[in-house]
Amino acid sequence: MRTVIVRIPGGTKETELAPGEAATFGRGIPPSHNSHVDITLSGPEVSRLAGVITARDDFWLISNYSANSTYAIRNPDGGGEFIKVAPRRLDMPVPFEFADVVLPAGEDTPAFSVLAPKHTYGDSVPGMAATAPGEPTVAAFPLDETAKYFLILVALCEPRLRDAASVVIPTVPEIIERLCEAGYPRMSRSAVNFQIEYLARRKLRVKNDESGKADWQRAALVSLAIRFDLVGQRHLTLLGLC
Numbered sequence: 001m002r003t004v005i006v007r008i009p010g011g012t013k014e015t016e017l018a019p020g021e022a023a024t025f026g027r028g029i030p031p032s033h034n035s036h037v038d039i040t041l042s043g044p045e046v047s048r049l050a051g052v053i054t055a056r057d058d059f060w061l062i063s064n065y066s067a068n069s070t071y072a073i074r075n076p077d078g079g080g081e082f083i084k085v086a087p088r089r090l091d092m093p094v095p096f097e098f099a100d101v102v103l104p105a106g107e108d109t110p111a112f113s114v115l116a117p118k119h120t121y122g123d124s125v126p127g128m129a130a131t132a133p134g135e136p137t138v139a140a141f142p143l144d145e146t147a148k149y150f151l152i153l154v155a156l157c158e159p160r161l162r163d164a165a166s167v168v169i170p171t172v173p174e175i176i177e178r179l180c181e182a183g184y185p186r187m188s189r190s191a192v193n194f195q196i197e198y199l200a201r202r203k204l205r206v207k208n209d210e211s212g213k214a215d216w217q218r219a220a221l222v223s224l225a226i227r228f229d230l231v232g233q234r235h236l237t238l239l240g241l242c
Contacts, residue, residue: 002117004055006039009110015039017055025112026050026065039112043105045069050103054091058117062101063090072102074110077233080164141204141230148187149195149203154238155179156196157222157231169215169222172196182240196221204230 006015006023015023015038025039027046037049047066054061064071064085074082075096085092097119100110143150155175159168170178172192180186200206200217204224209216225231 002057004053004060004117005115006053007113007115008039008041009113017053017060019055019057022052022054024049024052041103041105041111043103045105046103046111051085053114056093058119060094060114060116061091062094063092064088069104071104073099074102076100080162080166082164141228143203143230145235149199151179151184151238152192152195153199153221153225154231154235156218157225158236158239160222160226161231161233161236169218171215178239182238 002019004017006017017023023038025041026037026049027043028037028040029048041050047069049065050069051065051071052063054063062071062073062085064087066087068087070087071085072082073085073094073096074080075098077098081096083092083094094114094116097116099114099116101112101114102108103111105111143153152175155178156170158178159166159170172189175192176187176189196217199221204221206217206220206224209220
């Protein structure tokens with residue numbers, strides 16, 4: 001049976017939930033009330049009944065019972081990728097196979113971690129890989145990962161890949177120095193600008209921005225590449241040590 005496993009850091013006990021089962025979490029309710037939570041968390045900032053998680057086949061749901069606190073769920077394998085659970089939000093699906101649930105209790109350490117079953121993909125479903133008759137589907141963004149423009153795109157996306165909350169957009173001189181640091185021949189500013197223009201106009205076809213910001217084109221490339229997973233953690237090896 002595919003189960004969801006809940007772990008409290010430093011603890012030895014695990015809570016295992018089969019599909020359809022749920023577990024409440026929080027600081028706990030006094031025994032005199034003849035009630036309790038399934039996952040007890042410490043800290044006076046944690047609500048007595050903070051929320052509940054519910055297992056599904058290969059993912060899980062979380063409900064935030066707090067009236068004021070937002071919870072953060074981060075992907076420890078995703079370079080800072082996270083989602084927020086607003087106060088009173090119910091049955092929010094979590095897409096991460098492994099996740100840390102962080103409550104605003106004065107520290108950035110997870111209150112508990114959740115391990116979901118390995119997600120199901122179409123490759124494992126019989127018949128889904130078969131092609132339909134007619135014209136073949138073409139790639140929306142045909143990128144050559146061995147090309148120089150792709151290397152520049154990875155350098156542009158590096159700050160966001162390392163920290164999903166980062167708003168840093170590398171400048172052309174910073175891209176040049178980063179690639180030199182990774183062992184590539186030094187490129188001129190005009191060469192890097194040409195590759196960025198080529199990415200924007202031909203490969204990713206970003207829309208013109210009339211805001212007047214100098215970095216709009218680079219920012220648009222990063223946003224689109226990250227949004228559609230055209231560049232990911234796996235590509236950081238192109239820049240040397242991850």
